[in-house]
Amino acid sequence: MSERAVLEVIALNADDAVAARDGGADRLEVVSDMAADGLSPSRETVGRIRAAVGIPLRVMLRLTDGFLAGTPADVDRLAAVAAELRAEGAEEFVLGFLDERGRPDLVTVERLVAEIDGCRWTFHRAVDRAADRDALRKSLADLPGLDTYLTAGSPAGVDEGLATLLAEARATADGEPGYEAQLLVGGGLRLDHLPRLRAAGVRAFHIGGAARPDGWEAPVSPDAVARWRSTLDA
Template identity: 75%
Template sequence: MSERAVLEVIALNAQDATAAQAGGADRLELVTDMAADGLTPSVETFAAIRAAVDIRLRVMLRLTDGFSAGGSARVAELVAAARALRAEGAEEFVLGFLDEQGGVDLAAVEAIVGELDGCRWTFHRAIDRAADRDALRKQLAFLPGLDTYLTAGSAEGVDAGLGVLVAEAARSGEPGYEQQLLVGGGLRLDHVAGLRAAGVSGFHIGGASRPDGWDGPVSAEAVRTWREALDSA
């Protein structure tokens, strides 16, 4: 396959970022507090990482665990966080919120995307908890800047979601399916060949880049193993 696969790695700090870039990552997802599955990092952390590396950075916009935006006050906080990060130079973001019925919280998403002013962004794994993935995609299709869905195909992870991922890859280019699939969530090296063969061109790793777990740093060698696997698939 001629299209080079994108490898995105979760980074918590400048040390992680430097190791990920050294290992061949194309892009970083910047978060804090992985105990809550990744929340918005501070402006200071973003600035330190931006100074340490020259690859693309996508910054998480999420203030609480789970996939609820948390009401109008929380949405206002997210808008303020996006504004502060953009003022510091952030150009790419990650977000995604659902309502209590499992539909997209369009009001929250639109409020935040309005602050991004055309910046590129990923709708993250909230899609894996959506009541209707196809409906969610079509509701979001016309929002400016949306170019990626981070998904495992299932809330249970890639093993359970492979069929969905392959089916969605096959619909690439259809209305609601123009965005890149970025596969992550229980992703293993043995998934790579089949996903590449299906046309998937984006891969996202977190724990897989950390041999010592989340208490340890990103390993450049671990990232390089993934880079080589993607390039040879």
Template identity: 70%
Template sequence: MSTRAVLEVIALGVEDAVAAQAGGADRLELVTDMAADGLTPSVTTFTGIRAAVDIDLRVMLRLSDGFAAGGPHGVERLVRAARELRWAGADQFVLGFLDAGGGPDLDALERVVAELDGCPWTFHRAIDRAADRDALRKQLADLPGLDAYLTAGSAAGVDDGLPTLLAEAWRGQEPGYEPTVMVGGGLRLDHVPALRSAGVTAFHIGGAARPDGWAGPLSARSVTQWRRTLDATDES
């Protein structure tokens, strides 16, 4: 395979970021509060990490647990957070909002994306909770900057979602399927060969890089194991 796989790693702070880069991560997803599955970090956290590493950073825009934007007040807070992070130098983001029916919250998405001014962004695992994955992709196809979907193929994780992931990876030339499929959510090393064979080029890990759990440090050695596994599939 000629396309080098991208490895994105969740980082909560500077120590995580430094360890992830040392282990071979290509990009970091910056979040806080993993008890809520990852919320927007502070500007101070972003600037500290930006000063400590030189790899790409994608910053989460999510202010509460779940996948709702939080109504007009929530959208205003999201827009403000995006604006402050942009002022601080953030130039890549992660977001995704659903409405009460499980469709994309287009009003919220359009408002927040407008604040990003063309910056690249990932639609996160809200897609795994969507009522209709295919319809969501097609509804979001024209949003500027959308270049990846972070997905496990299922709300339950990659074990359950693998058939969906393999099917979607083959649809990359269809309308709505141009963004990169980035697999994450219960991802294990033994999933990698089938995903790489299907053409998946981006992988996202969080807990897999933390042998002692979220209360413990990020392990550069664990990241290196993932990097080597992905590099081996690049060469196969």
């Protein structure tokens, strides 16, 4: 029997978290402001979600739209947010920054990794905007706690990125240096993508809008999440 796939669902609040859990989510990505593609939530939101559900949470570390960290003062603010969220009990995080040339912003990433002090974390879809995906992976490979890449394989989404995702899944299966972290596929992901990805060995999937058939102004639908869970488990 194949290993159960991980299903991660975006949650904006405790109601979303409960609905996602009830639908069969294994983990939540906790964010605010999806109009900006997901920013750091408040400390209070993280506390309410932790009180509402027992499944793991990955909490976003990002204060502005895009993948540039900004000025040193902006990075200081973000490090302070990371410290606050860690103090609230957050144990897993999501982060990722590039410089103006599309290379990993190692100064910012290393600062945040030090702030979260050994917690596990996902490098998010900044990888899809990187000038060189392979070089980015290899430059980050030794950072403590990095265990996941959230990626669609392309800035345009899974339809465009499928070939890249399949190639990276092969690299992970082959134990290629820089590809040890789990591939978490999300970004325009649909149910009809799952058979090819599962056949390639992908074991982790991320949904946001797909868990909300009535749009981002509506809550997570446990029935929508359950459809993904049952398809992954089939």
